[in-house]
Amino acid sequence: MIRILIVEDEEAIANLIRMNLGKAGYQCETVFDGEGAANRILEERFDLMLLDIMLPGLSGYEVLEYAKTMDIPVIFLTAMGETAQKVKGLRMGAEDYIAKPFDIGELLARVEAVLRRCRKTQEKIRFLDIEIDPDSRVVTKGGQEAELTPKEYDLLLLFVRNRNRALYRETIYENVWGGEYSGTGRTVDLHVQRLKKKLGLEEHIAAIYKVGYRLVIPS
Numbered sequence: 001m002i003r004i005l006i007v008e009d010e011e012a013i014a015n016l017i018r019m020n021l022g023k024a025g026y027q028c029e030t031v032f033d034g035e036g037a038a039n040r041i042l043e044e045r046f047d048l049m050l051l052d053i054m055l056p057g058l059s060g061y062e063v064l065e066y067a068k069t070m071d072i073p074v075i076f077l078t079a080m081g082e083t084a085q086k087v088k089g090l091r092m093g094a095e096d097y098i099a100k101p102f103d104i105g106e107l108l109a110r111v112e113a114v115l116r117r118c119r120k121t122q123e124k125i126r127f128l129d130i131e132i133d134p135d136s137r138v139v140t141k142g143g144q145e146a147e148l149t150p151k152e153y154d155l156l157l158l159f160v161r162n163r164n165r166a167l168y169r170e171t172i173y174e175n176v177w178g179g180e181y182s183g184t185g186r187t188v189d190l191h192v193q194r195l196k197k198k199l200g201l202e203e204h205i206a207a208i209y210k211v212g213y214r215l216v217i218p219s
């Protein structure tokens with residue numbers, strides 16, 4: 001799911017954007033000041049940021065510097081008629097800008113265009129006889145498409161990105177399901193079992209006593 005961070009100190013505008021982008025299928029979060037925005041992008045991955053320029057704390061221009069180091073494309077939200085702001089923002093490396101007040105249809109179109117343009121095409125991941133295409137979320141084993149549920153897919157990706165490292169059940173749960181791990185329930189174990197079976201990874205996903213699991217792939 002594509003994650004968008006909305007940074008706008010006028011809460012009504014921020015909420016309106018969040019509601020509309022949410023309806024369009026984006027996962028959105030709102031922050032109302034510059035410092036909060038900088039902190040959030042250091043903590044978590046976002047695919048796009050909508051960024052107001054005049055903000056309490058850090059200005060939008062300063063937040064843009066953080067976004068650039070984190071490789072997050074930015075669309076500036078500018079006040080109408082502020083040509084100087086638009087030019088400065090674009091010069092500094094924003095992908096686009098949109099003047100307030102804006103039409104939601106236009107906002108959606110710009111969001112889509114920037115996402116398309118900035119989409120970092122992700123490389124296919126290959127190991128053993130398995131191939132994962134992170135863009136299409138298609139997994140093949142021995143050239144045959146494997147039927148994985150979305151959770152099984154996320155679990156596989158987590159294992160592969162942490163190959164040969166022990167993953168705690170808590171870590172697995174929080175990454176794949178989100179939210180706090182209660183320490184009970186067999187959700188993680190059941191999904192790991194199914195994943196092993198579907199992809200013939202019985203020999204490669206090792207259970208680690210009292211910890212969790214590790215995907216073992218000889219390099």
Ligand code: CA
Nearest residue numbers: 009052054055
């Ligand atoms: Ca503002």
